[in-house]
Amino acid sequence: MEHILSGQQPTPFSDKPWLNRYPADVPADIDADKFTSLLEMFEHGVSEFADLPAYSNFGKTLTYRDLDRLSRDFAAYLQQGLKLAPGERIALMMPNLLQYPVCLFGALRAGLVVVNVNPLYTARELKHQLSDAGTSTIVIVENFAHTLTEVLEETPVKQVILTRMGDHLGLVKGTMVNVVVRHIKKLVPDYHLPAAIAYKTAMAQGSGLRYTRPELNGDTLAFLQYTGGTTGRSKGAMLSHRNMLANVEQCLGVYGPVLSKGQEKVVTALPLYHVFALTVNGLLFFRIGAHNLLITNPRDIKGFVRELKGYDFSCITGVNTLFNALVNNTDFQGHDFKSLKLTIGGGMAVQRAVAEQWQAITGSRLLEGYGLTECSPLVTVCPYDMDGYNGSIGLPVCSTEVRLVDDNGAEIHLTHTPGELEVKGPQVMSGYWGQAGEDDDAFHDGWLRTGDIATIDGQGFLKIVDRKKDMILVSGFNVFPNEIEDVAMQHPDVLEAGAVGVAHKTSGEIVKLVVVKKPGASLGEKALLVHCRQYLTAYKVPKVIEFRDELPKTNVGKILRRELREPAS
Template sequence: MEHIPSGPQPTPTAFSGKPWLSRYPAGVPAEIDADRFTSLLEMFEQSVNEFAELPAYSNFGKTLCYRELDILSRDFAAYLQQGLGLAPGERIALMMPNLLQYPVCLFGALRAGLVVVNVNPLYTARELAYQLNDARPSTIVIVENFAHTLTEALKETAVKNVILTRMGDHLGLVKGAMVNLAVKYIKKLVPDYQLPGAVAYKTAMARGKRLVYTRPELNGDSLAFLQYTGGTTGRSKGAMLSHRNMLANVEQCIGVYGPVLSTGQEQVVTALPLYHVFALTVNGLLFLRLGAHNLLITNPRDIPGFVRELRGYDFTCITGVNTLFNALVHNADFQSHDFHRLKLTIGGGMAVQRAVAEQWQAITGSKLLEGYGLTECSPLVTVCPYDMEGYNGTIGLPVCSTEVRLVDDNGEEIHLTHTPGEMEVKGPQVMSGYWGQNGADDGTFHDGWLRTGDIATIDEQGFLTIVDRKKDMILVSGFNVFPNEIEEVAMQHPAVLEAAAVGVSRHQGEVVKLVVVKKPGASLDEKVLLDHCRQYLTAYKVPKVIEFRDELPKTNVGKILRRELREAAA
């Protein structure tokens, strides 16, 4: 657990209790009521009734109001219950980018009492098959653009029902047809697929409209999501997030951001995919709770297209990762946008860089408030308070009803400021465990505290700063990338003798670097190896840097020293 400090270090002083409570700004409570609602279903019902005629979600120029969201999600829930015979507690996978179909299916599934398994639509067949085999959902909703991946993976899974949607399915008869034709035949974004027996989304919705919906009995302990993250072994794990976990985190968000937000008046930009836990909770649930208007961006990588969608949309809030904010501040059209209503910018998923935060504030007039979270915590753990003057390099203060402590290598709590230790968390937002673990102790919890694997320091006011990561996990644009997986794929190439993957910093954030030792006499170049990796890895996992070496640094027992490779790259 080594940390090499840079520059003069403050003198450590003793502290006890929760120093951050004294630093909370006006209106932020020390505790929240995690049991305000019995389930996410109850929260949803309150919002769609209270804000019935207000706009809820917009995408590609089409807007659904809360009343329409209520009706459509009810129809989908009825189809799942009566049309497919799914019982409460069964799993359903959602594999789609930010489209109007996502909130309809999400809340429809929750209203049916199902457990939502979010799936990255950019997964390769190998990655998809692994997650579907682990979560074992009986049903999947997937956008046609990615159906070819499911075609390849489906035979290895227990999925029984496939619901197939298209990009334009909620855009109206004429516009929807035009979009679907353009996507498939002009842009050629729909590779060939074979999914016999798949039900069209529109067909499912039409059937559901004629079926009876039965409200399930749910409580706070009912499982709501299997949200996949990673473990120290490099194998992806499903964090079991209950209705109470998610509701608690929504109330914690309201606790820390509520003083600057107005019910029924906010307009939020959702560029991060809703299948990512950060956007799911903050954009998908928090702003639904507040009756906000949510602008869904389907392809945030297309920055010019993204900026065009912002025209005429006087947003008050936006969330994102550092790479997104960095791309926006360097776009001339974005710089000329009117930001007079923007009052809350939240950065998460990865570290926010000072240069980006300062440029953002200079251009928009809005402070970029960094937060820190984990999928296992639904995800919010700490946030920078709304009254900060600007970037301070920390991940902020623990949110309401959250305990945070730092421990040393022996598991003993550290009571000194500015002294590195592993961060551990307790709170109502913390998961019960990983799916399929059956209570087995894998070191995730320590005396009832969730071990984050991140090394942090705390100052006199309670501000926490991440100084290192205990795990070798690589964070690419807010997504976890595990070296073991990259190395396993690289080693499948017949010319590779040894491989080690590490994260290295670039101006756009962290990227994957692969260091390779070729087999004696083997011929292998960078292009060939990259092509091999692209066959088996999602784009963000594919190495951006490849280095060939004669040997890799190892311990005396033969373990590869990734730390030395990271230091050499730095």
């Protein structure tokens, strides 16, 4: 009764009210079977865009024709040289290098299942993923080979293909890069992999071997994409060719009206082993013949900005922390953004202060999207015709159903009422690899449980309040970290902020806020508390404020909230 009296009315979300808010040229549904497999999509793309630039890195560019030839050679080596059968798992453990798209599409052309691996994994994490996936082969950059050395004998890996940073850069430049990386910057710790096959040797042999096109269909497994999932330890989301193709078409449905085939230049700073960059940068922009600039080390913001010089990019994707770092870089602020037409934020919540700064500096709206690995990953996006930041994650993408449920699993029909977000659509995984018990927890009556608490308005705009497990409970009241962080970020002297709950003897938990100040700022605890009290009710105001030089983050840039609970070392 309380909600109805305050103006909230029951809404039949099964009617998909968001369709009425779609721009006129965005379709309600997509054809998830436009291509029978990612292989067919690849063949179509390299034929249509053969002489256009596909990927650039360290000043070297591969055309779509080059990518076709090189990935064919790699596929042939996997099939004939290593005798790998369709369905076998191959791990790719590397940052954004030209080797990645060659190996990615080569593996798919051989009918293999790609297991993307974070190069910064610890030995324990690597052992778990390789063993859980039953991985027979791994392609790894030598910078991270020492980690594999520690656990190789405890994994099912039989073949190791070892590459170096400069392997696709030509004799002179490639040699120079490899020397600098190994001997000057000393970025290659000692390793012992005596049976490893050199990537260049594999490619040379593959060029003389026969390639056999495998028979693939939409249900064929394409990726084991590892994730923390909605609960528990890392597990492999089984993403089929159809799952990935559907999400590419969904991306094309919502972003396509502002994109032109064969004309876009996209910046790929997020690692392609991450599902957001994999689908959007790696597959969507391939689908339209875009030129992809691969950034190997986006944490080096100065180096990143230098690479943008002379590259008149029209699209860029990233996470909030990346955009925040860019808008606070004076060299980036002076860049010419006349061609920038599409900025997509995902992976974590986009904060108002960052979105508004980005739009003020670049003239481009920062369109937040939301997804999860289990959905290949895109679920919702802000429509391209929005005026600016509205605090939402946008509308469900084409051919997608969403609903909110309460703690008892009953569907919520009131707008602006928090509930767990559940999803249906052709992009949703079939389940977790070898984890039937986890599947029972992940699905509810055929709907994927996201583990995220959201609200929805009458137009279909969704807002993520937070993840269930990150919720702070203060004296029986739910406090969502995103809200605290968003308020803190609006202070002009705050560069980054992270909020967590810490135990308290009387209220159960209290809010702890960890802040990184902007360079030169003299912000103190009292001033920040005054600011927070302006925008937050008393129980939400942080009771502990800690200043740090930086926030702990994953390699993709997500803030590691669990590490914020402990005092800075």
